[in-house]
Amino acid sequence: MPQIFTASADTRLRAGMLLLVLAVLGAGLFIGGYMDSSYATLVGWTRSQPVPFSHQHHVGGLGIDCRYCHTGVETSAEAGLPPTHVCMTCHSQIWTGAPMLAPVRASLATGKPLHWNRVARVPDYVYFNHSIHVARGVPCVTCHGRVDKMPLMRRAHPFQMGWCLDCHRDPGPHLRPPDQVTRMDWSDWDEHPQDHKLYGELMVKAYGIEPSKLDDCNVCHR
Amino acid sequence: MSDVAGPSRDRFAAVTEEVTSIPLRYPEPRGWWILFAFALLLLMVFVVSAGALLRYGVGMWGNNIPVNWGLAISNYIWFLGIGHAGTLISAMLLLLGAHWRNALNRFAEAMTLFAVVCAGLYPILHLGRPWLFYWMAPYPSTMTVWPQFKSPLTWDFFAVLTYLTVSVLFWYIGIVPDLAATRDRARTRRQQVFYGLAALGWRGSARHWARWGQAYRLTAAIAVPLVVSVHSEISLLFAAGPIPGWSSTVFPPYFVLGAAFSGFAVVAMIAVVLRHALGLQDLVRERHLDLLGIFLLATGLMTAYGYWAEVFDVLYAGEKQELGTLQDRLVGAYAWSYWGAVVANFVPLQLLWFRSIRVRPLPLFLIALSVTIGMWLERYMLLVTSLYRDWLVSSWAEYHASVWEWGLFAGMLGVFLAPFLLFVRFLPVISSFEIKEVMAEDEEERHA
Numbered sequence: 001m002p003q004i005f006t007a008s009a010d011t012r013l014r015a016g017m018l019l020l021v022l023a024v025l026g027a028g029l030f031i032g033g034y035m036d037s038s039y040a041t042l043v044g045w046t047r048s049q050p051v052p053f054s055h056q057h058h059v060g061g062l063g064i065d066c067r068y069c070h071t072g073v074e075t076s077a078e079a080g081l082p083p084t085h086v087c088m089t090c091h092s093q094i095w096t097g098a099p100m101l102a103p104v105r106a107s108l109a110t111g112k113p114l115h116w117n118r119v120a121r122v123p124d125y126v127y128f129n130h131s132i133h134v135a136r137g138v139p140c141v142t143c144h145g146r147v148d149k150m151p152l153m154r155r156a157h158p159f160q161m162g163w164c165l166d167c168h169r170d171p172g173p174h175l176r177p178p179d180q181v182t183r184m185d186w187s188d189w190d191e192h193p194q195d196h197k198l199y200g201e202l203m204v205k206a207y208g209i210e211p212s213k214l215d216d217c218n219v220c221h222r
Numbered sequence: 223m224s225d226v227a228g229p230s231r232d233r234f235a236a237v238t239e240e241v242t243s244i245p246l247r248y249p250e251p252r253g254w255w256i257l258f259a260f261a262l263l264l265l266m267v268f269v270v271s272a273g274a275l276l277r278y279g280v281g282m283w284g285n286n287i288p289v290n291w292g293l294a295i296s297n298y299i300w301f302l303g304i305g306h307a308g309t310l311i312s313a314m315l316l317l318l319g320a321h322w323r324n325a326l327n328r329f330a331e332a333m334t335l336f337a338v339v340c341a342g343l344y345p346i347l348h349l350g351r352p353w354l355f356y357w358m359a360p361y362p363s364t365m366t367v368w369p370q371f372k373s374p375l376t377w378d379f380f381a382v383l384t385y386l387t388v389s390v391l392f393w394y395i396g397i398v399p400d401l402a403a404t405r406d407r408a409r410t411r412r413q414q415v416f417y418g419l420a421a422l423g424w425r426g427s428a429r430h431w432a433r434w435g436q437a438y439r440l441t442a443a444i445a446v447p448l449v450v451s452v453h454s455e456i457s458l459l460f461a462a463g464p465i466p467g468w469s470s471t472v473f474p475p476y477f478v479l480g481a482a483f484s485g486f487a488v489v490a491m492i493a494v495v496l497r498h499a500l501g502l503q504d505l506v507r508e509r510h511l512d513l514l515g516i517f518l519l520a521t522g523l524m525t526a527y528g529y530w531a532e533v534f535d536v537l538y539a540g541e542k543q544e545l546g547t548l549q550d551r552l553v554g555a556y557a558w559s560y561w562g563a564v565v566a567n568f569v570p571l572q573l574l575w576f577r578s579i580r581v582r583p584l585p586l587f588l589i590a591l592s593v594t595i596g597m598w599l600e601r602y603m604l605l606v607t608s609l610y611r612d613w614l615v616s617s618w619a620e621y622h623a624s625v626w627e628w629g630l631f632a633g634m635l636g637v638f639l640a641p642f643l644l645f646v647r648f649l650p651v652i653s654s655f656e657i658k659e660v661m662a663e664d665e666e667e668r669h670a
Contacts, residue, residue, distance in 0.1 A: 004405070004414045010423045035364050162366030215367075 041158030047117045050103045052152060059184060060148030066140055066182040073140075077129040081116050084108050119153045120144060127222045136207055137175040141184055142167070148184040168214040172200030234658045237505070241654035242404040244500055245647065246413060253499060254647055261639035268633025271626050272347060280350060282626040288612040289605075289621035291348075296601040297631055298344035299456055300484065301337045301638075302382070303477070303597065305389070306449045307485020308334025313392060313442035314449075321663075322513055324656035325506045328400075329496060330489045331393040332645045336638045337488075338389055342382040343637065345375065347630070355379075374459040381452045388448055392441045398424050399434065400650040453478045460604065467547035467608035470535050476528030483521040483567075484597035487590040490514040494587040496651060505652055508581040515580030518590065522571045529564065543613065551607045555620055559603035566596030 038044050058064050067073060072080035084107040091101055107114050120143065122128050134140075140147075145156020157163055167174050173196065180186045189196040204211070213219070248254060275282055285292030308330040315323035346355045358369050358379040369376045402424035405417035424430060457477035460468040493514060497506040536544045551560045570592045573579045580586060611618050645651070 004418045005423075009418075013419070013423060032362065158364070160364040162364050165366050 036158070038158075041160065042155045043158050044154055044156075046152040046154045047119055049117055049153070050114050051100065054151045055147040055153060056149055056151045073130045074134050075131050077127075077131065079130045084114060119155055120159065122159055126220050128220070134181050135178065136171075136209070137178045137181060137203065138167075138171075139174075139176050139181045139183070139186070142174055146184055164220070165215050168219070169211055171209055171211060171214065172204045173197060175200050175203050233661065237657055237661070238403050238654050239407070240502070240505065241400065241650050241652045242407045244651060245404055245417075245649055246408055248647055249500060254643065258640070258643045258647075261636050261643055264633055264636025265640050266633075266636075267629055268636050271629035271633050274626055275347060275630065276352060280348070282624060284622050284624040284627060286619070286621075288617050288619060289609040291605050291609065292621060293602075293623045293627040293631060294344050294348040295459075296598075296605045297634065298341050298348075298378075299477075299601045300598050301341035301344070301634070302385075302456060303453065303481030303484045303601075304488045304594075305334040305337035305341060305385070305485065306453055306478070306481040307489050308332070308337075309389065309392070309445045309449050310482055310485065311489060312396070313445040316442045317439070317446060321660040322510060324653050324660055325510050326489060326493060326514070327656070328393075328397065328653045329492055329646075329651045331389065331396065332642060332649075332651075333488060333492060334485075335386075335389050335393055336641050336645075338382065338386045339641075340634045340638050342386060343634070345378045345382075349375075374462065377455050377458070381455045385448055385452045388441065388445050392438075392445050395434070395438050395441055396653065397649065398422060399426065399655045400653060402426065403654060404650055449481075450478055453481045460608075465608050466541070466543040466613075467536075467551070467604070470532060472528060472531040472535060476525070476531070479521055479524040479528060480597060480600065483518070483525045484594060486514060486518045486521055487593035487597070490518060490590040491587055491594070494583040494590075496646065498583060500646075500651070502652065505657060511583065511586055512577060512580045515574045515586055515589075518593065519571060519574040522568060522574075522593065526568050546611065547608055550611055551603065554607060554611075556603060556607045556610070559599045560607065563596050563600040563603055566592045566599060568596075 034040055059066070069082040069086055070079040071082070072078050084104060087101075087104050088108055091104060095101055103114060106112075143157060147153065147156075176186065177199075180188075189199075203209075243249075283292060283294070285294070308327075311323055311330045312327040312334075316327070346352050349355055357363075358376055360369055369379070398421055401417050402421040405414060405421050408414045408417055454474035454477065457473040461470060461473035463469065490511070493506055493510065497503055533548065536548045551557065570589045573585065573589060579589075606621050610620055
């Protein structure tokens with residue numbers, strides 16, 4: 001009877017199995033890497049918008065407060081995007097003929113709101129409320145990054161659950177006095193980190209925040 | 223075995239020939255094709271039912287508060303219970319040195335394997351979002367939350383996964399020498415390559431056998447405690463909750479024994495069918511049917527003790543809610559499931575006291591079928607009668623499985639049958655080398 005397999009068959013079978021194991025491990029590593037990659041989390045990717053609005057210019061350059069446009073941030077779940085009229089408080093006076101702003105003028109004329117593309121988005125099964133975060137002193141910059149340095153809006157942090165929980169499990173060090181919440185470049189405590197820590201601990205106590213309960217499922221998934 | 227005489231050698235060769243000729247030259251292809259077509263039909267029912275479930279969600283099913291488990295979980299326990307007999311027969315009897323197991327272990331292990339697959343699918347399909355089932359695994363996820371280790375769902379995940387892994391390993395290690403024997407007798411190139419690859423280069427050298435023996439016994443030693451721990455875990459899904467009719471310390475042994483009972487019943491059915499269909503009467507002998515009958519009777523009586531202990535527990539404790547549940551079971555809306563289980567499990571079983579019944583294939587098959595149905599009714603009864611009358615009277619509601627649940631159940635039988643039939647058709651269903659080992663040992667004893 002002739003041989004079914006060649007002499008190297010065992011070696012090839014073993015090599016094949018080794019490759020299979022490596023492929024499984026490699027796939028695991030690849031998926032893990034993909035999930036944290038900016039391709040999946042969209043960190044740093046700008047989205048195209050009807051008007052190339054520059055936060056760098058309006059916030060960093062002109063010093064307009066966040067709440068001037070995002071009016072709901074202190075009182076409701078949604079921070080809200082400004083109606084065209086808010087743009088027109090200034091742009092009915094300046095840059096009135098700029099071609100870049102043509103869609104804004106068209107929106108005012110037709111009454112059809114501008115359709116902005118959302119950058120900071122959480123899934124629909126996440127209940128997120130801006131007002132409580134702002135009221136307790138979580139600054140805008142913590143989630144949205146230094147928007148005063150972004151010519152075009154992009155996501156500054158991966159909006160992953162682990163990232164939310166990092167803060168929910170230890171909120172103290174992230175809190176600021178509420179009147180400094182919208183300041184992008186607030187640095188009073190940079191030289192005195194001890195003060196920040198102390199403030200955080202005091203506020204967690206004062207507000208009755210219980211970090212042990214802040215990572216319950218139904219805090220965010222209702 | 224070197225000094226075995228000529229005629230014995232022929233007898234050994236005959237055993238190998240008988241076992242390996244089944245996959246190589248299947249004796250009854252027509253009957254097999256009819257059965258396989260039926261299994262594929264059931265498999266299609268599975269695809270449709272599972273597809274509808276994935277598309278439209280668990281609202282397709284009849285379970286809702288208060289009976290939020292329903293057929294999915296009772297079938298899960300039923301399938302997993304059936305699976306345990308394979309491991310018991312193979313691993314426990316291997317370690318105990320009971321040689322008669324050798325005619326039964328291979329197909330019992332295959333039964334275990336496919337039953338565990340069916341069982342494992344149920345809790346996954348039962349999730350609201352089945353495609354996220356891997357969340358139950360502790361892996362470094364971007365959510366930075368661990369699985370809820372206090373949840374029975376997580377216990378299920380580990381129990382089934384562990385059991386499946388060990389079952390696959392044990393079954394495959396056991397089948398390797400026979401795959402090699404099939405390879406050596408294969409005539410066509412395709413068969414030679416298929417069995418050759420599957421046999422992993424087995425040449426039957428002394429070193430191969432020594433290592434194989436170590437691996438096989440080691441896996442058996444891991445598998446046996448798993449039977450007890452896995453089904454105890456399943457029983458704790460019930461017993462750990464504050465539900466009247468569930469919260470009882472008798473549950474773990476009651477479930478393990480019930481599992482063995484239902485499993486032996488299915489092994490007996492498969493043994494009867496296979497020996498008849500494949501003409502294996504000289505390997506699966508009357509003695510094996512007799513022993514299966516004895517095991518069935520023994521585990522059945524132990525399960526009956528569980529029934530009695532449950533009732534005694536309730537009466538002795540005298541808790542109002544528990545008494546209410548007992549009453550619901552005996553005379554409530556689902557009394558048919560209780561009495562159905564009692565009758566189907568234990569009444570025909572009494573015939574097994576007689577050897578003349580035990581060695582006859584048809585009566586044994588029918589009794590085993592009755593037990594299989596009875597144990598299914600028992601799981602249904604345990605689940606529904608405890609839940610449908612909740613602590614809150616306002617939430618009392620009856621449970622009726624929807625057509626999609628029955629469809630999934632029928633389909634799941636296809637998930638079991640189709641791969642099992644492929645196993646019967648293409649792999650050695652009986653462990654020929656272990657039978658030869660026993661023959662050789664008997665011979666040596668006779669010479670000595």
